[in-house]
Amino acid sequence: MGTTNNLSAVDILIVEDNPKDAELTLRALRKNNLANNVLIAEDGEEALDFFFYRNKYKGRCPDSPPKVVLLDLKLPKVSGLEVLREVKSNSKIKNIPVVVVTSSREEPDMIEAYNMGVNSYVVKPVDFEQFMNAMSSLGLYWLLVNDTPR
Amino acid sequence: MGKKYRFKKPRNITFISIWFFYSLIVIAGGIFYYSYLQNEADEKVNEELSAVADLKAGQIERWMKERVGDGHLLMKNKMVSEAVDDLISGKHSGYFTDYLRSLMEAYRVSYEYRILRLADSQIRILMASPSGDSLIGNPAGRDVAKAISENRLIISDFHSSPVIPYPHIDMVVPIRRNKEVDTSAFAAMVFVISPQETLYPLIESWPTPSKTSETLLVRREGDSVLFLNELRHFKETALKLRLPLTDKSIPAVRAALGFEGSFKGKDYRGVPVITNIRRIKGTNWYMVAKVDSHEIYTPLRFQAGAIIIICLLLIVAAGFATGYLRRNLETRYYQLQYETEKERAAAETRYREQYNILRGLNESSEMPIFSLDRNYRYTSFNSAHANTMKKIYDTSPDLGVSIFDCMTNESDRELAKKNIDRALAGEKVVEEAFSGEQELQRIYFEETHNPIVNDSNEVVGVAVVVRDLTRRKQMENELRRMNDILEEKVKERTSQLEAANRELEAFSYSVSHDLRAPLRAIHSFTSILREDYGNRLNEEGLRICDIIESSSVHLGQLIDDLLAFSRVGRATMKPVRIDMEAIAGSVYNELLSGSEGRDVKINIMKLPRTWGDATTIRLVWTNLISNALKYTSKNTNTEITIGYEQHKGETIYYVKDNGVGFDMKYYHKLFGVFQRLHSQKEFEGNGVGLAIVYRIISRHGGKVWAESKPGEGSVFFFSLPSVKPNEVEQE
Secondary structure, three states, X not given: OOEXXXXXXXXXXXXXXXXXXXXXXXXXXXXXXXXXXXXXXXXXXXXXXXXXXXXXXXXXXXXXXXXXXXXXXXXXXXXXXXXXXXXXXXOOOOOOOEEEEEOOXXXXXXXXXXXHOOOEEEEOOOOHHHHHHHHHHHHHHHHHHOOOXX | OOOOOOOOOOOHHHHHHHHHHHHHHHHHHHHHXXXXXXXXXXXXXXXXXXXXXXXXXXXXXXXXXXXXXXXXXXXXXXXXXXXXXXXXXXXOOHXXXXXXXXXXXXXXXXXXXXXXXXXXXXXXXXXEEOOOOOOOOOOHHHHXXXXXXXXXXXXXXXXXXXXXXXXXXXXXXXXXXXXXXXXXXXXXXXXXXXXXXXXXXXXXXXXXXOOOOEEEEEEEEOOEEEEOOOOOOOOOOOOOOEEEOOOOXXXXXXXXXXXXXXXXXXXXXXXXXXXXXXXXXXXXXXXXXXXXXXXXXXXXXXXHHHXXXXXXXXXXXXXHHHHHHHHHHHHHHHHHHHHHXXXXXXXXXXXXXXXXXXXXXXXXXXXXXXXXXXXXXXXXXXXXXXXXXXXXXXXXXXXXOEHHXXXXXXXXXXXXXXXXXXXXXXXXXXXXXXXXXXXXXXXXXXXXXXXXXXXXXXXXXXXXXXXXXXXXXXXXXXXXXXXXXXXXXXXXXXXXXXXXXXXXXXXHHHHHHHHHXXXXXXXXXXXXXXXXXXXXOOHHHHHHXXXXXXXXXXXXXXXXXXXXXXXXXXXXXXXEEEOHHHHHHHHHHHHHHHHOXXXXXXXXOOOOOEEEEHHHHHHHHHHHHHHHHHOXXXXXXXXXXXXXXXXXXXXXXXXXXXXOOXXXXXXXXXXXXXXXXXXXXOOOOOOOHHHHHHHHHHHHOOEEEEEEEOOOXXXXXXXXXXXXXXXXXXX
16 A cells, blocks of 8 residues: 555555545555645544544654645544544644545535535545546646645 | 483473464454444545535525625615615605515515514514514514614624514615615615524434434534534523533534644533534634434444454464364473483493493492592492402492591592592503512502593593402522522533533544545555555455455545534524525525536526525535436436425425435435435445534524435425524524
């Protein structure tokens, strides 16, 4: 798997508890050669550990924040919306682009996410081809097209 | 009863006075007419008297002049002078004596002198006619002397003397000397003029036939009037009858006092007379021409009688007329009185009836009813009120008694007075009150104070109706308690429902999320299998991969639709005014872009606005129009109508197509979830669209239905309530 170790710079943080979805996402990114610095957090707590240098991410390189975070909403321990709130309410990291990538198209979730300052909201298609296209587009856009303040 | 002209009973005194005054007027008229006639007669007699008096006065004057003329003729007769001179000188020539004698004879006979006497200055009679008379008495003797000495003719007044004892006038004519130097008188001729012969007949004569008319000749003598001639009614009056000047009603007295003209008075007999008085020129005589009033007025008496009869007739007629009038008026009065009495009796009966009805009505009420006048005194009350007063205050109300005397509680009195005073000021007062301390034993009542007004709209009293609200209050309290319990239960149920709803939401969320993830894995990894290991699969293996892929996509669609359906049930709805035409139009345009290349004839009518939740109503239009497009997709020409119709105040919207339609025998399945009337092969779909439509319209409180025939198209109708719902019902 082309994921980076815990302490090197991370371009894409994928917060996803479902390993099959994670694999499919990675496959899409890899096809576009975007999977070099990808980190997968398996639940919300791990994601927060990453953002706030806790536990196994204590010694993480502080200088390069991820270029995009792909955040699932339905997560064990700490939910995706909870993670989003923590990130967007912290002035140091609130500029990190966060894209919600979720299976359900639930209006309340979407409204809440946007209210908290999510940068994009994507519903994962069931169809494989559509799923691959969506993930490729996401990776290409946020890594190559988009720019963020340093 | 309206106001009526008050007809007073006619009073007898009124009629008697009317009749009396009328009679007075008639009598006055009669008197006036009679006095008019009398005046006429007076004037006529006055004229006559005046004419007679003029005539007689003229005659008397003429007679006197004739006498004086005789005297003067004698004075100028020189023959007489010579003859007398001859006689006195004693010559007694026969010629002169004869001449004198015959002359004197001639005077006496032809001029109607009674006696002629010739006297000398010694008053000796020289000659007399008739002869034999030898003495001249006084006053004739004095007149002779005076006539001779003054040499002028002297006429005495009426008088009588011892020598000539009847009334007569002496005219003494001096005989003058017939010498040029001496014309002094030396003798005198005394003419004794007796009025009996000429003057009295003259005076007594009357030119018209009359029984009472006469002429008097009078003169004043000292303080009395002396009648000179014989009277018609008294004999032997000449120079004998004297009347004192004091009684001025006697015309002769008036005449003696110098009055001339017409005069009404009483004559010497005391009989009323009408007179005309004249002074005879050249004398101190007054002539009174008179006639008895009685004679003049006798003819008037008949007329007076006629007048009196006419007057009496008029008075009697007037009496009858007033009597008739009085009877008429009295009849009318009694008739009117009778009618008034009848009306009054009818009114009384009506009043009694009304009173009984009112009392019956009052008594029929279980509610206490009573009325008061402006002084708070009872004018009516029913037994319910009497019972209440007995129960509360142990007093018995009575008509005319003040209600406050029947209340033993000061605060009750104050409250009652306040309400009654407001009603007396013209206000309708409805007040609720209660008595009793314990909630369970409390008596509630409602008092309605209504002002009683008379015809002039003045408040004359107040009517009070008391309603016992205790039962109602108890029921209200009971109801409130039940409501509270119900509310509690509703709250409980609501929280249960809310919990169930939350569960459902969590369920659908997990369905959405949890089912889609493995589905995606199935689809994706089948695709990866084909992508990475496709060269190792035979044709059948690849076909199976296709089936797995398409089935998982279908299952995903089913899950999406199911979620959409459940979302419709849960979504909150905000009713707003929505422009149906705009929504339908925009939905149609949106859907049409997905079916390019088709020949669709669309007709969207001007749809009226309605109340509803914009988002879900849009979903209704989307489903109905997309169905119409879907089921006409095999047509060569498509006609879709989006319209409405008004039915019994309701607006019914519809979407009509000319598509394949459906068999009405399956209509009961039409709006069910996952129910389809066409195969997947014919028309794709999951049978959720119409279920969603049904659910949305139901939640709006509206209705949805459809009509169709296979092959002839179908119409889908829905109606929404025309008023704004307070809140759309939550399912």
